[in-house]
Amino acid sequence: MYVRLLCVCLAVVSAIAADADNCKLNGDQESASERAVLERLAPLKNMRFETTHEEYTYKFVVCGGVNGSKSTYDGLIQNKTAKSEITVVGRINDTTVFNGTDWIMLIYGSGEQYDSHCGKEPRKAMIMISCNKKTLASDFMIVHEERDKSKECFYLFEMDSSVACPVEESHLSVGSILLIVFAVLVGIYIIGGFLYQRFVVGAKGMEQFPNITMWKELGNLVADGCDFVCRSQPRSSETAYRGVGDDQLGEEPEERDDHLLPM
């Protein structure tokens, strides 16, 4: 009985802890697509980023609190460097997230209220995460603070991450699989044949190449076939040309013979 109660208590406590330490999507009803985008951010969870602009330093944690204390939900804070004055810009208990083909927009609402600007509404942090395959997360910086409106003001940040990249399925076509199989078989044939010729038959030099005579014959056949198919001039002119070569070759020894005879 006590054990069961303890279990229930632990479950409740851990559920609360998980919630306090995680992005909570805003609105009464959670959308499945928003949940899916949030899951894509999982590899970045609890990563800390910092950027300085003029007299302010901004600290950002992906779905986690900047300050250790969990109840504040401070996902993005502004720190006025000289005065160590901290303003919470956005909280993780008020998260909105959506994506396009190669970017993810993460928004933390429910920040501290403006003193006089923007109709004293709560601050809001928008973080634009752009696809960059080369990095898990980098180049966090502030783009702009919009506060010259009567409402819907925001702090805009940007960063690069591979999690924002479109998911590529590596699909090998049937053709490329067949090509790979063929290449592997040719490789096995050449290496296996080489080893056989060298160590079993005891061949040397070119003879180590498997079935060398067959391939030579095949090469000749292919050459003949190509000769037959590709040549535009009739065969006779080609023989005539070769004839010239043959004649010249044949003449030389004859000439030499001629020189030799009188001696």
Ligand SMILES: *[C@@H]1O[C@H](CO)[C@@H](O)[C@H](O)[C@H]1NC(C)=O
């Ligand atoms: C964390 O929060 C406490 C209490 O709200 C505050 O005193 C402290 O300065 C904060 N620390 C940082 C690093 O924000």
Ligand SMILES: *[C@@H]1O[C@H](CO)[C@@H](O)[C@H](O)[C@H]1NC(C)=O
């Ligand atoms: C988030 O938490 C803060 C501080 O605890 C609270 O003031 C705010 O109303 C909360 N926002 C939402 C949407 O729950």
Ligand SMILES: *[C@@H]1O[C@H](CO)[C@@H](O)[C@H](O)[C@H]1NC(C)=O
């Ligand atoms: C958002 O990301 C999902 C994958 O999680 C993708 O299927 C969808 O096409 C993306 N949305 C847009 C508008 O590109």
